[in-house]
Amino acid sequence: MNQFLLSLSIILSSITYSFAGEITVKGQVVDNYGDALPGVVIYEAGNTSHGTSTNFEGYFSFKIEEGKTLIARAVGFKEQTFIATNDTELKISLQEDATELEAIEIVGSRSQNRTVTETPVAIDVINLADVTAATGQLDMNQLLQYVAPSFNANRQTGADGADHVDPATLRGLGPDQTLVLINGKRRHQSSLVNIYGTRGRGNTGTDLNAIPMAAIERIEILRDGASAQYGSDAIAGVINIVTKKNDDGISVNMGTGITSEGDGATANVDVNYGAKLGDNGGFLNLTGQYQHRGRTNRAPAEGEETFRTEVGDALADSYGAFLNAGVPLSENTEIYAFGGYNFRHGESYAWTRFADDDRNVPEIYPNGYNPNIISDITDYSVSTGIKSMYKGWKLDLNNTYGYNGFDYSVNNTVNVSMGASSPTSFYAGRHYLSQNVTGLNASKYYDGILEGFNVAVGTEFRIDQYGIGAGEEASYKNYSDGSLDGGAQGFPGFMPENEVNVNRTNAAVYLDVEADITKKWMMAVAVRYENYSDFGSTLNGKIASRYEVSKALAFRGSVSTGFRAPSLAQIHYNTKFTDFAGGVGIDKVIAPNDSELAKTLGIPELTQEKAFNASLGFTLNPVDGLSLTVDGYYVAIDDRIVLTGAFTEDDPDVGDELKAMGVGAAQFFTNAIDTKTMGIDVVVAYTHHIDLHTITTSLAGNFNHMELGEIHTSDKLKGKEDIYFGEREQMFLLASAPKSKFNFSVNHSYKKLSTMVRLNRFSEVELMNWDEEIDYYSAKITTDIAVTYGFTKNINWTLGGNNIFxxxxxxxxxxxxESGGYYDAVQMGFNGAYFYTKLGFNF
Incomplete structure (x- = not known):
């Protein structure tokens, strides 16, 4: 499937190619045993946008100028060049290259002789050049929402920090149950823990939008549990982001867009530059990016009763840079480095404080006000390492450091307890997270054992650090006798007693083997042991297999165990904040599990989530150009970590403690529930060539169903299950993904012109509102279109629209x-139609 998608991107972008002096080049590609090789990418040297790929019998055919140099490329084989001639039919033989230092590796397999179409688990490979050419999405979360049906992300509103980092899920599981890698190395998570909004409540996650899309070559999504291979967080799967290595030329892309309501204006400029380092294959690839996204407002109509006058997307200005480089030291050794920096300034409105509200100071705001929550997010990472070959072993020693920090401010606000003398802006504090991972990995392929045998071993040592810093005194202090509200309205600052600076270590070892028992049957086995300094050790395993009935049909499946360690934020996050239930403000605390308040109530300390994964599917290619993959999955997770409901001041066990703290309610992180998730992923794609026309249709869908088990409480909490994790909170968890989501697209290219039409169907969603009634969101279909014209090989222009109706x-x-508006953050979001234009240059 990897080669299929790569070749598809080549075909779709070939509109920029000039067809003068064309001939038809055709032939067959085979391996060194004479067997046909499907999915081999063949393209013009120096112009990767012009080419094709071999079908399942190894044949190819496309038009090109006579005398041009062509390159044939496939994972696990040495590249071969040849000249475009009018020969009747070419015969190209590719030689295996199991020991190539720069062999392409696909997430989910550490074998250097495995292509994405040969893996025993479901893997999507998304070529960014293809996808971004036909979409107006500025950030990665929203892009993946429309190209990967099992991926879901929605922008939140009125959800504090979650307004600035979209919680994203894979197969409807938690944002923190998907592991993110960059170039195969673990990516650090965000320091934000979601406590509001409709998705990911109680979860941490990874900020995908901190990575410039212009720096990315492809995204690999492993839709299968992989804790035994890659460690904690990989219960739902793995997203591996592979960055660009091109070493010549400059590409510049500019774009802008706006919603049909005239708000939410966007602007994007990115530059990617590649250069050679030395004369031995070294490279340097640099990316710079600026993005702007304006506010949207879909508040209830004027005159209608409401709790908010501003409901919509936050403002965001983002500045990013990324570097990827490698320098050979010898024929068998290379040093490499990659990393990036991102700064994002965000502004979002909290709930409205009206003129007669107790949380208003009329002398300052006679007409009321909307507090403006400001987040300044700093995110950076650097990864360095050395690769080498020694007696057939591919060695990789690496160290990766990552940091994410949030600084909060609030303006257009007030500290009511200070009266008319209150400032209107405050620094509210910060939280931060850092991660350092040192790893040594080794793998070797043996072609003399069975039909091929690959063994990989490795070890990792990780240090995580998490902290909370206090804001200025006036942002959190109550200067009255308790009769007035204290702290900054909209986002009370972190207090000195909230401050933490904690760390933990983790040591891991793994063994991962893959064997081709016969030419048609392969098996893979992985086992991983990890030990955490704060809660102990875990051992997990995985068995996967694939059987090829024929070149057109193969079956695949896996079973595995998994785990996810509670994040440091879930263990140690604590704060006082203002929540709104049906428009009524109430001051709450989130208390850590080792606090006296948690012990008084009988909240147990956090432990790891444990999972069992199983998948079974098949790949089918019945005719040339047509492919079908179907994969069913089952994921059972015990002891999922959630954020409890609110225990209030009238509770007989903790009421007195809450009153003494001056708050009305308390919440906690806890391992509250077991879940079972079942579903099916379906992907159908068909490509057809008619003269110079290329038509590609694809249908990708996900069916997802989650079941909840009994609520786990301590003896002291018996009878309080409805508070501990009640029906309303359960429905938020069940609505982490629509029960089904489909994308159907048709792409057509002819010479310099290409078009795309895509239909997106989101199934119904149900949530419980503050009146304890069901809000039913019916199924919806949206339509996206894009038209791209290549003026020359180096200049192209795109005009398009998302959700055009x-x-x-x-x-x-x-x-x-939950949002205080007409809509919650479900399905396609609530901004309506968005229209855009983009211009791209390549030098």
Whole structure:
């Protein structure tokens, strides 16, 4: 499938190619045993956008100028060049290259002789050049939302920090149950823990939007449990981001867009530069990016009763840079480095404080106000290492460091307890996370054992650090006798007693073997042991297999155990904040599990989540150009970590403690529930060539169903299950993904022109509102279009629209929704139609 998608991207982008003096080049590609090789990419040297790929009998055919140099490329084989001639039919033989230092590796397999179509588990490979050419999405979360049906992400509103980092899920599981890698190395998570919003409540996650899309060559999504291979967080799967290595030329892309309501204006500029380092194959690839996203407002209509006058996307300005480099020291040794920096300034409105609100100071805001929550997010990482070959072993010694920090401010606000003398802006504090991973990995392929045998071993040592820093005194202090609200309205600052600076270590070892028992049957086995300094050790395993009935049909499946360690944020996050239930503000605390308040209530300390994964599917290629993959999955997770409901001041066990703290309610992180998730992923694609026309259709869908088990409480909490994790919170968890999502697209290219039409169907979603009634969001279909014209080989222009028919979720009562508006953050979001244009240059 990797080679299929790569070749598809080549075909779709070939509109920039000039067809003067063309001949038809055709032939067959085979391996050194004479067997046909499907999915081999063949392209013009120096112009990767012009080419094709071999079918399942190894044949290819496409048009090119006579005398041009062509390159044939396949994973696990040495590249071969040849000249375009009018020969009747070419015969190209590729030689295996199992020991190549720069062999392409695909997430989910450490074998150097395995292509994505030969893996025993489901893997999507998304070529960014293809996808970004036909979409107006500025950030990665929203892009993946529309190209990977099992991936879901929605922008939140009125959810504090979650307004600035989109919680994303894979197969409806938690944002923190998907592991993110960059070039195969573990990516650090965000320091944000979601406590509001409709998705990912109680979870941490990874900020994918901190990585410039212009720096990315492809995204690999492993849709299968992989804790035994890659460690914690890989219960739902793995997203591996592979960055660019091109070493010549400059590409510049500019774009802008706006919604049909005239707000949410966007602007994007990115530059990618590649250069050679030395004369022995060294490379340097640099990327710079600026993005702007304006606010949107979909608040209830004027005159309608509401709790908010500003409901919509936050403002965001983002500046990013990324570097990828490698320098050979010898024929068998290379040093490499990659990393990036991102700074994002975000502004979002909290709930409205009206003129007569107790949380207003009329002398300052006679007409009321909307507190403006400001986040300044700093995210950076650097990864350095050395690769070498020694007696057939491929060695990789690496160290990767990553950091994510949030600094909060609030303006257009007030500390009510200070009266008319209150400032209107405050520094509210910060939280931060860092991660350092040192790893040594080794793998070797043996072609003399069975039909091929690959063994990989490795070890990792990780240090995680998490901290909270206090804001200025006036951002959190109550200067009255308790009769007035204290702290900054909208986002009370972190207090000195909230401050933490904690760390933990983790040591891991793994063994991963793959064997081709016969030419048609392969098996893979992985086992991984990890030990955490704060809660102990875990051992997990995985068995996967694939059987090829024929070149057109293969079956694949796996079973594995998995785990996820509670994040340091879930263990140690604590704060006082203002929540709104049906428009009524209430001051709450989130208390850590080792606090006296948690012990008083009988909240147990956090432990790891444990999982069992199983998948079974098949790949089918019945005719040339047509492919079908179907994969069913089952994921059972015990002891999932969630954020409890609110225990209030009238609770007989903790009421007195809460009153003494001056707050009305308390929440905790806890291993509250077991879940079972079942589903099916389906991907169908068909490509057809008619003269110079290329038509590609694809249908990708996900069916997902989650079941919840009994609520786990301590003896002291018996009878309080409805508070501990009640029906409303359960429905938020069940709505982490629509029950089904489909994308159907048709792409057509002819010479310099290409078009795309895509239909997106989101199934119904149900949530419980503050009135304890069900908000039903009916199924919706949105339509996206894009037209791209290549003026020359180096200049192209795109005009397009997303959700062009202005489809919105089902309207609800704004006095009862989580967002305080007509809609919650479900399905396609609630901004309506968005139109854009982009211009690209390549030098």
């Amino acid at each position: 202005n489809i919105y979720p089902s309207k609800q009562d704004p006095l009862a929704t």
